[in-house]
Amino acid sequence: MAAWETVIGLEIHAQLATSSKIFSGASTAFGAEPNTQACTVDLGFPGVLPVLNAEVVNMAVKFGVAIGAEITPLSVFARKNYFYPDLPKGYQISQFELPIVGKGELSISPEEGVNKIVGITRAHLEEDAGKSVHDEFPEQTGIDLNRAGTPLLEIVSDPDMRSAKEAVAYARKIHTLVQYLEICDGNMQEGSFRCDANVSVRPAGQEELGTRAELKNINSFRFLERAINFEIDRQIDLIEAGGTVIQETRLYDADKNETRSMRSKEEANDYRYFPDPDLLPVEVTADDIERIKATLPELPEQKRTRYIEQFGLSEYNADQLSASRETAEYFEQALKQDEGQASQLANWILGDLAGALNRGDTEIQQSPVNPVMLAGLLRRVADNTISGKIAKQVFEAMWQGEGSADEIIDARGLKQITDSGAIESLIDKVISENPEQVEQFRAGKGKVLGFFVGQVMKRSKGQANPGQVNQMLRTKLKDTS
Amino acid sequence: MTTKTIKQIQQGLAQKEFSSVEITRQYLDRIDSYNSTINCFITVTDELALQQAKTADAVIARGEAGTLTGIPLAHKDIYCTDGIKTSCASRMLDNFIAPYDATIIEKFRQGGAVMLGKTNMDEFAMGSSNENSYYGAVANPWDFERVPGGSSGGSAAAVAASLAPGATGTDTGGSIRQPAALCGISGIKPTYGCVSRYGMVAFGSSLDQGGPLARSAEDCAILLQAMAGFDPRDSTSIDREVPDYSEQLNDDIRGLKIGLPKEYFAEGLDADVARVIETAIQEYRRLGAEIVDIGLPNANLAIPVYYVVAPAECSSNLSRFDGVRFGHRCDNPVDLEDLYKRSRDEGFGDEVKRRIMIGTYVLSAGYYDAYYLKAQQLRRLIKQDYEKAFQQVDVILCPVTPEVAFKQGAKTDDPVSMYLQDIYTLALNLAGLPGMSIPAGFSQELPVGMQLIGNYFDESRLLNVAHQFQQATDWHLKTPELA
Numbered sequence: 001m002a003a004w005e006t007v008i009g010l011e012i013h014a015q016l017a018t019s020s021k022i023f024s025g026a027s028t029a030f031g032a033e034p035n036t037q038a039c040t041v042d043l044g045f046p047g048v049l050p051v052l053n054a055e056v057v058n059m060a061v062k063f064g065v066a067i068g069a070e071i072t073p074l075s076v077f078a079r080k081n082y083f084y085p086d087l088p089k090g091y092q093i094s095q096f097e098l099p100i101v102g103k104g105e106l107s108i109s110p111e112e113g114v115n116k117i118v119g120i121t122r123a124h125l126e127e128d129a130g131k132s133v134h135d136e137f138p139e140q141t142g143i144d145l146n147r148a149g150t151p152l153l154e155i156v157s158d159p160d161m162r163s164a165k166e167a168v169a170y171a172r173k174i175h176t177l178v179q180y181l182e183i184c185d186g187n188m189q190e191g192s193f194r195c196d197a198n199v200s201v202r203p204a205g206q207e208e209l210g211t212r213a214e215l216k217n218i219n220s221f222r223f224l225e226r227a228i229n230f231e232i233d234r235q236i237d238l239i240e241a242g243g244t245v246i247q248e249t250r251l252y253d254a255d256k257n258e259t260r261s262m263r264s265k266e267e268a269n270d271y272r273y274f275p276d277p278d279l280l281p282v283e284v285t286a287d288d289i290e291r292i293k294a295t296l297p298e299l300p301e302q303k304r305t306r307y308i309e310q311f312g313l314s315e316y317n318a319d320q321l322s323a324s325r326e327t328a329e330y331f332e333q334a335l336k337q338d339e340g341q342a343s344q345l346a347n348w349i350l351g352d353l354a355g356a357l358n359r360g361d362t363e364i365q366q367s368p369v370n371p372v373m374l375a376g377l378l379r380r381v382a383d384n385t386i387s388g389k390i391a392k393q394v395f396e397a398m399w400q401g402e403g404s405a406d407e408i409i410d411a412r413g414l415k416q417i418t419d420s421g422a423i424e425s426l427i428d429k430v431i432s433e434n435p436e437q438v439e440q441f442r443a444g445k446g447k448v449l450g451f452f453v454g455q456v457m458k459r460s461k462g463q464a465n466p467g468q469v470n471q472m473l474r475t476k477l478k479d480t481s
Numbered sequence: 482m483t484t485k486t487i488k489q490i491q492q493g494l495a496q497k498e499f500s501s502v503e504i505t506r507q508y509l510d511r512i513d514s515y516n517s518t519i520n521c522f523i524t525v526t527d528e529l530a531l532q533q534a535k536t537a538d539a540v541i542a543r544g545e546a547g548t549l550t551g552i553p554l555a556h557k558d559i560y561c562t563d564g565i566k567t568s569c570a571s572r573m574l575d576n577f578i579a580p581y582d583a584t585i586i587e588k589f590r591q592g593g594a595v596m597l598g599k600t601n602m603d604e605f606a607m608g609s610s611n612e613n614s615y616y617g618a619v620a621n622p623w624d625f626e627r628v629p630g631g632s633s634g635g636s637a638a639a640v641a642a643s644l645a646p647g648a649t650g651t652d653t654g655g656s657i658r659q660p661a662a663l664c665g666i667s668g669i670k671p672t673y674g675c676v677s678r679y680g681m682v683a684f685g686s687s688l689d690q691g692g693p694l695a696r697s698a699e700d701c702a703i704l705l706q707a708m709a710g711f712d713p714r715d716s717t718s719i720d721r722e723v724p725d726y727s728e729q730l731n732d733d734i735r736g737l738k739i740g741l742p743k744e745y746f747a748e749g750l751d752a753d754v755a756r757v758i759e760t761a762i763q764e765y766r767r768l769g770a771e772i773v774d775i776g777l778p779n780a781n782l783a784i785p786v787y788y789v790v791a792p793a794e795c796s797s798n799l800s801r802f803d804g805v806r807f808g809h810r811c812d813n814p815v816d817l818e819d820l821y822k823r824s825r826d827e828g829f830g831d832e833v834k835r836r837i838m839i840g841t842y843v844l845s846a847g848y849y850d851a852y853y854l855k856a857q858q859l860r861r862l863i864k865q866d867y868e869k870a871f872q873q874v875d876v877i878l879c880p881v882t883p884e885v886a887f888k889q890g891a892k893t894d895d896p897v898s899m900y901l902q903d904i905y906t907l908a909l910n911l912a913g914l915p916g917m918s919i920p921a922g923f924s925q926e927l928p929v930g931m932q933l934i935g936n937y938f939d940e941s942r943l944l945n946v947a948h949q950f951q952q953a954t955d956w957h958l959k960t961p962e963l964a
Contacts, residue, residue: 040581046574046803047561047583047680049715079797081844083821090800141817143805270843274853277686277794279716 003204006232007212008167008197009159012174013152014184015128015192016059022127022151023093025049034144038130042149044088045110052077056151057184057282060100060125061292063153065182066299067120069071069104071289074281077125081272086130086143088433094154099124100282101153106177107301110169112316118170119158127151147191153183159198159209160382164228168221171195172323175221176300180325195224199231200245203389210235211245215259218252227252231266303328311342320350326364330371338377344378352392356399369398377405387466390414417464420472423456426464427476430455441477449473483511483643484960487552487700489807490646494541497933499889501541501551505534505595509554512644515963517807519620521638523558524566525598527952533595533753540593545586549707550593555645557636558599559606560586560691561680565596565681569682570614571604573802573809573828584679584715585649585691597645600944601635605799606656608632609902610892615831618889621664623927627886629757630660630851630902636694637664642963643803647695647704651681653688654787655881655906658918661694662881662930665920667947667957668694669701673913674719676705677712683798685791686717688910697957698919698947702726705940721938729941730948735769740874744780744906751884757922757929758880761950765878767853768949772876777866781906782859784900789856790911795833820932837926864912871936876946880905881918881930905932919947920956928959 006365021028024041041048078096101123108116128150131141155174160169175193178184186193195218202211212424215231218224230252235245250259298306300322305319321331327349334345353374357364377398382389386409403450408417417423430452431438441448449470456469482504485493493499509527516522530553537551561567561579563586568574589596603613611619611634619634621627622642629638633650637660640648650657652670661668669692676691683689693704706727711720741762746755766772790899804810804824809825828838843852870877882902892899909916914934921931935943951957 043806045561045579045581045807046567046569046577046682046801047579047678047681048581051714051716081797081800083800083803085803085805085817086807088801090803091797099574268847272841272846272849274793274797274844274849275719420897 003205004201004232004236005206006040006162006228007159007200007202008161008164008228010157010161010167010171011196011198012155012171013128013194013196014155014174014178016056016151016153017185018053018055018059018151020053021149022053022056024149026149028194029217032146034133035144036146038145038148042088042145044090050093050182050276052279052282053151056125056153057100057284058292059181060123060153061180061284061289062181062183062296063123063155064101065105065289065293066177066296067101067106068103069120069123070102071284072098072100072102073285074098074283075100075124076281077276077279078273079276080276082269084129085141086132086145086148088145088148092129094126095124100284106170106173107308108165108166108169108173108479109319110163112319116160116166116322118160118166121156121158123153126154128152150444153178159200161377164225164232167197167228170220170222173300176323176325176346180297180299181248182297189479191219194219197224197228197231197430199228199235201232201235201239202412211247213245213247214249215252215257216249216262221252223252225303226254226257227259230257234259257458285422300328302465307342311346312341313346317343317346317350318404330364330367333371334375338379338382341378341382344381348374348378348395352395356395360399368401369395373398373404380405380409383445384416384418384465385409386414386416387462390416392460417460418468420468422461423464423469423472424476426456426459427452427473430459431476438477449477452477483507483646485646487646488695488697489757490552491703492568494916495546499524501537501553501595502531504551505530505553505597506596508645509888510789515642515644516954518625518637518964519622519642519644520617521601521619521635521644521766522555522598522643523568523570523616523635524600526565526596527598528638529565529962530595530597530667533593537593537595547592548703549589551595552647553595553597554589554704555597555600555648556586556589557602557633557648557650559602559682560649561652561682562586562596562599565599567599567682568615569605570602570616571828571830571833574617574682575615575809579680581680581917584677584712585679586680588707588710594707596880598634600639600648603623603634603656604833605682605795606632606651606653606689606767606833607795607836608708609655609659609899610887610889611635611638611660612889612893613830615830620889621886622963623665624886625964626888627927628887628889630655630662630663631884632660633668633694634660635664637661637668640664640666640694640696641961642918643960647693647700649704649708650694651684651689652804652910653685653689653690653791654910655903657692657694658881658906658916658930658932659902661918662920662932663886663928664695665928665930665956665959665961666696667701667917667951668692669705669917669920670909670915671705671709671940672719672915673910673916674717675918675938675940676708677710677715677718679712679714683794685794685910686798687794688700688787690793698917698944698951701917701947702944705919705944709940724941726941729945733769733872734765734895734943734946734949737772737876738874739765739770739946740773740775740870740877742775742777742780742870742877742879744777745879748903749883749901750880751924753924754880754882754884754929757924758878759932761921761931762878764950764953768953775870775873775877777870777908779859779862779866780908782863783911784904786859786863786911787903787907788854788900791851791859792836793844794840796844797830799833799837804814807946832896849907860911863908867912867914867934875936875942877934879932881932882906885924885929909934913937915943917943917947920959922956923959928956
């Protein structure tokens with residue numbers, strides 16, 4: 001059996017976060033009553049004309065600059081002609097030969113320590129179509145044109161990915177980036193961020209690409225990975241059984257975890273693209289690019305580097321923290337309280353906090369333990385008011401809404417005992433009650449020390465400073481010998 | 482009274498010789514008498530007209546009248562009119578009532594003009610004889626058996642027959658100039674981008690331009706003044722200050738350089754039409770203009786280029802008429818395919834279908850480069866011809882049509898000979914230049930038009946050159962005797 005190589009390219013549709021549509025003044029808000037957010041321009045009425053929303057150009061350029069792409073000085077809107085009931089004009093206004101964003105690239109890290117550059121062929125602006133509703137009217141199809149004219153940035157990658165894992169890493173990276181840039185809300189359930197995957201296989205070592213299938217209807221990263229893996233297996237099985245892959249569009253069915261043929265090449269449309277005579281070419285000057293560049297926020301890549309260099313974080317922690325704008329913001333807010341705690345904060349955010357958020361199905365922005373509270377907790381660990389173990393209890397209490405770390409420590413009397421007199425009397429008691437173990441220690445069994453520490457901590461209800469207990473025990477036990 | 486020019490109506494209203502209601506009623510009566518014969522109106526908005534006239538009279542009485550207050554006008558049925566049927570002379574839009582006004586309609590409404598009704602046209606503005614109308618052909622007021630030209634045939638016939646003192650039209654390849662010529666009236670197609678296309682049902686978006694038809698150049702100036710101007714709702718409209726088009730009308734034209742393109746006086750031009758144009762040229766010489774021979778070497782490309790570009794754009798523009806949201810929908814469609822096919826088959830006439838098919842073909846994969854792309858390249862050559870010519874001359878003069886109005890039915894079975902009607906007018910639309918048609922004389926008792934072509938945004942000069950001719954001649958004052 002030959003070894004197979006998978007080749008994947010992604011087409012990502014990111015809905016641009018403008019308040020009005022790309023060519024009309026109608027609202028883009030999600031979830032309105034059908035056809036209440038479609039004006040005569042969106043409905044393609046006779047005589048109406050499109051007028052470009054300048055904000056989408058800014059957003060596209062922002063994206064282009066962020067991936068180091070060439071920005072086309074004069075990009076052109078073209079009409080993609082095809083008939084479909086939810087496409088009101090009988091054509092979609094898109095960009096074809098001259099997209100606003102040209103070649104760029106993105107570095108991805110599909111697993112720890114692995115870095116890979118994925119080429120981005122282009123990104124172009126276009127309008128979304130409406131929605132066909134098949135299940136509400138018996139024997140008929142409803143058309144909801146609220147979404148018609150919503151601005152999209154279609155980001156097309158080179159066929160550079162070699163596994164579902166790489167494809168997901170790339171898609172996640174784009175997802176993070178567009179949210180950092182505040183050009184897309186990234187909501188996959190509402191369709192603001194959609195991935196189509198072009199998947200093909202070829203015998204390892206073969207230069208020529210295999211025939212690809214385009215996978216659509218994928219609305220989560222988990223499904224993206226599954227759909228691609230299913231498709232890879234399907235294609236390999238097909239070829240090994242003597243069949244051939246045909247170029248077609250396949251829909252992913254998440255319930256059955258399979259891809260199904262939607263339309264084949266025979267029915268493929270000839271879109272008859274031509275420049276839209278209703279719209280002028282979009283001019284982006286070098287000055288525009290500079291102006292937009294100046295508005296770019298710190299990007300994930302830059303944050304990651306800074307976290308490593310400035311705060312000495314591990315690569316893994318830096319990656320994880322910078323992977324989402326919200327997490328990074330949380331981290332940076334907490335840091336403002338105490339710069340010296342970077343490593344501890346990172347561990348807590350990615351450990352206990354992430355765990356709690358996960359269990360509570362809560363977004364980090366809505367965390368009941370806010371960055372100031374978390375920093376306050378860590379401060380009490382750092383100044384020995386409480387131990388790391390007690391800190392977990394306090395965190396839990398903060399999560400439950402019992403107040404700040406200090407309030408909880410006070411209320412529950414969790415303050416660590418550091419008074420050596422008090423600790424000494426506890427130690428004396430433990431030593432006098434356990435002569436056997438004292439014998440063992442004297443006989444050279446150093447491990448018994450742990451037993452004594454445990455006993456003292458238990459008697460102090462965990463509040464004695466463990467380091468101090470340890471040190472004092474050693475001295476006492478030696479003295480008694 | 483209905484043979485008055487708009488200028489004269491303005492004066493009459495201002496001097497209270499008559500009211501807007503009175504003159505509006507006279508036009509409505511005349512429409513009532515003659516529209517059944519001429520068929521130049523698809524919709525007559527008599528109630529609205531009288532109501533607008535009444536309002537206008539009140540405005541006039543308060544001394545707040547503008548230049549258009551109380552002036553009755555007719556609008557080509559390609560302009561969307563809020564609450565009034567806008568059919569484009571197509572069965573497809575026979576049931577279509579626009580929920581908005583086209584920008585120019587809005588301007589006329591705001592200016593206090595009175596809307597007499599919506600005029601007949603070739604379906605979706607495709608045609609040169611006004612025979613391609615779902616509502617029937619329009620008769621030429623000079624000879625009812627002849628065509629008025631097209632596609633703004635209803636507007637031209639209405640003005641020629643004095644059923645309206647002025648009307649709006651659109652010109653994609655000659656649709657204002659050719660019917661103006663065949664009906665013996667004046668019409669101007671402005672520079673592309675001068676008049677907003679918003680609310681004007683699109684045919685060839687890169688070629689379409691609205692403009693007025695009226696009895697005189699002076700009236701055209703008044704109407705163009707109301708129509709022109711930047712519109713943020715039309716991305717191709719040009720943001721530029723609108724000049725006072727009437728200001729230069731009386732300027733002397735001594736020393737004006739008029740170019741005669743030899744290609745437009747060559748084979749195919751009717752000898753009698755040529756003679757009439759030659760006499761008009763003499764008139765310009767007499768007025769002190771300098772006549773210069775020029776060449777437009779790529780003139781022969783206009784028809785082939787136009788019949789690639791215009792159908793390509795129309796095939797896409799007309800895709801929205803699919804029976805889904807508005808317009809004609811076939812009865813009991815069995816499925817989506819059936820809905821599309823029958824709705825469009827029943828809704829569109831033959832010429833529209835022919836152009837959709839040509840346009841679809843030239844944009845198809847494998848043909849795009851050979852047709853559409855090539856046509857765009859040649860379009861630039863045509864434009865360059867004119868740019869060179871305007872380095873030499875101020876205005877270009879040539880015929881509008883190769884012959885006078887032809888008999889109805891004469892060319893309906895021969896689309897190519899119909900397309901040749903526009904041989905002298907198409908190039909302007911391809912280049913985006915302004916052009917005018919004014920009456921130059923008569924041949925076989927039928928009007929002959931003369932075309933004046935100006936440089937970009939030089940409408941004021943065109944109107945001046947036309948007005949000076951009309952001050953020296955009276956061809957434009959001739960009106961047909963209606964039976």
